[in-house]
Amino acid sequence: MWNAKRSVVLSCICTKIVIISAVLFLLSAPYWVGLYVDYASKNPDIKNPLIFTVYAAGIVSLVLLFSLNKLLSNIRNENVFIFDNVKLLRAISWCCFVVAVILLFSGFYYILFLFGAVAAGFFGLILRVVKNVIEQAVIIKTENDFTI
Numbered sequence: 001m002w003n004a005k006r007s008v009v010l011s012c013i014c015t016k017i018v019i020i021s022a023v024l025f026l027l028s029a030p031y032w033v034g035l036y037v038d039y040a041s042k043n044p045d046i047k048n049p050l051i052f053t054v055y056a057a058g059i060v061s062l063v064l065l066f067s068l069n070k071l072l073s074n075i076r077n078e079n080v081f082i083f084d085n086v087k088l089l090r091a092i093s094w095c096c097f098v099v100a101v102i103l104l105f106s107g108f109y110y111i112l113f114l115f116g117a118v119a120a121g122f123f124g125l126i127l128r129v130v131k132n133v134i135e136q137a138v139i140i141k142t143e144n145d146f147t148i
Contacts, residue, residue, distance in 0.1 A: 064095035096124030
């Protein structure tokens, strides 16, 4: 039967798969970007800015993924309402905002990045709200732990 613990384990597995995929993609990014530029008949001058965008956003995304992995590990260990999780959610949301800024500037040479910038900014905003909710829950839990 499916339960919350199995769901967290599945999320951990998926996160690790995405981390491995992201690392492999970043290691081979020049090849994939070159292939895309050739296949899509794009201007070859766009190749270097695309590679820069992929690496800049990719490194920030790896920080996000490792933070997410740590958050899921805490949840798997039944440490949900702790300040460490608030810090991790804060880091994840800021990573979303940084990626949004990178994609926003990259939108000047490739318009489709603007859609990614909006999506990353929106996710960052939602995560800030979730972080604030968890932070208040941690404060209430801490107060309740000291109550006799």
